[in-house]
Amino acid sequence: MEDGQPFSLEDIKSHNRPEDCWIAISDKIWNVTDFLDIHPGGPQVILKYAGSDATSAYNQVHAPGMLEETLAADKFIGDLLPSNDVPSLSAILEAPGEESSRQSELPHLHTLISAPDFQDVASRTLTPKAWAFYSSAATDLVTHTANKSLIRRVMFRPRILRDVKTVSTKRKILGCSSSVPFFISPAAMARLAHPDGECALARGCGNEGIVQCISSNASYPLPAIVKAGMKGQSYFLQLYVNSDRAKTAELLQKAAMLGVKGIFVTVDAPVPGKREADERVAAENVASAISGAVASNDKKGGGMGRLMAQYVDKSLIWEDIEWIKTVSGLPVVLKGVQSAADAIMAVKYGAAGVMLSNHGGRSLDGAQPTILVLLELHRTCPEIFDQLEIYIDGGFERGSDILKAIALGATAVGVGRPYLYSLTYGQEGVEHLTQILKDELETSMRLCGITDIDEAHPGLVNTQGVDHLVAREPEHPYIRWKPKAKI
Helix, strand or coil: CCCCCEEHHCCCCCCCECEEEEEEEECEEEEEEHHHCCCCCCCHHHHCCCCEEHHHHHHHCCCCCHHHHHHHHEEEEEEECCEECCCCHHHHHEEEEEEEEHCCCCCCCCCCCCHHHHHHHHHHHHHHHHHHHCCCCCCCHHHHHHHHHHCEEEEECCCCCCCCCEEEECCCCCEECCHHHHHCCCCHHHCCCCHHHHHHHHHHHHHHHEEEEECCCCCCHHHHHHHHCCCCEEEEECCCCCCCHHHHHHHHHHHCCCCCCCCEEEECCCCCCCCCCHHHHHCCCEEEEEEEECCCCCCCECCHHCCCCEECCCCCCHHHHHHHHHHHHCCCEEEECCHHHHHHHHCCCCCCEEEEHHHHHCCCCCCHHHHHHHEEEEEEHHHHHHHCCECCCCCCCCCHHHHHHCCCCCCEEEECCCHHHHHHHHHHHHHHHHHHHHHHHHHHHHHHCCCCCCHHCHHHHCCCCHHHCCHHHHHHCCCCCCCCCCC
């Protein structure tokens, strides 16, 4: 058959060996021979479908566009002729299945009036594995629980009799304009909640004028996510540094080329925490389109967070920050700072900002809640607020929570899990949640007597309910203790 002509399944079925392997996916035929040995899931997964149509199996694991990102253009053989025996791609995508069944069970979107409402719906409609992966936290959930509870112990000190008819929530975040002082924190594998995954987040962010921080373990390729949004829309990229630094360099350069505005380097998870709820449910067949990480099961369980993090470089050190800045040409924020001492180090090593984060309680259980770290900065190094942009996440799910952090000097707040839960409604859910949070924020501002988010200041809050928990490193009662010498 001549080049450029479409092929039938009969034409490709002889290409079914390790040394000559073609597969058809979404009505396109690819030569995957050279990819067999480097496929994260092993060659046998592909060889099962050698010389045949693998669309259905592929779409269960991978997001659309992932193959084009992975294979070189010269591996594309041609289009697949329609066959009466094989359902077309459109038929596969439109066929009713588990997703449409779950969607039909959803309450009407506008009956949801808070972020907790989205969580309740997600707990009842996501697959058991998706719910376990999203909602789980490390071991006994100490940090996960304390993140939220300690924010609620910070109280407001409202001012009265002020004209609050008009308020502004606009803010610059790492130089990017945002309609609100919060953004979507990076969270992996959004396609577990909705087929459009991160692309739905991007479209929702574009319509609402907020910033999306894209996870290294996103289910869609980075170009597809960026393309899904509006022209000129702002994105950040969360980065897990790969032990193969060449792959990280390639990703950073691609991000810069696509117009990503900043790199949020995760520094609190050289290894993943033990998320027992995630481990107890067998892993679903999913793969990240950006990192290439693949979920599977082993003798320790089916923890997607653990199994998909095997590529992460455990040797990352402070000096590597300069390398990331140089390769990307973008400002770098350290995501996962949990002490004033490390915030000071971030200034020394040229970070543009720090994100006070404990991974939503998913890494080290017992790590202090992020609101305490924010107060620790005030107590130990107040000058840091003039040297870095300070971001924070972990347990923020109300507009009032966000206002408290802004009053205490945060540039912006990251919101993670609630946006994953909002994806049970796709793009509309993302937009509805954003509107809820913005409305709660505006209401809290008016009731506190301020009309611009830049007017928020520490005097607006009473922190005495948590002040006694804030670390005083120079006065630590055991600061002079030294381990005994080995005998």
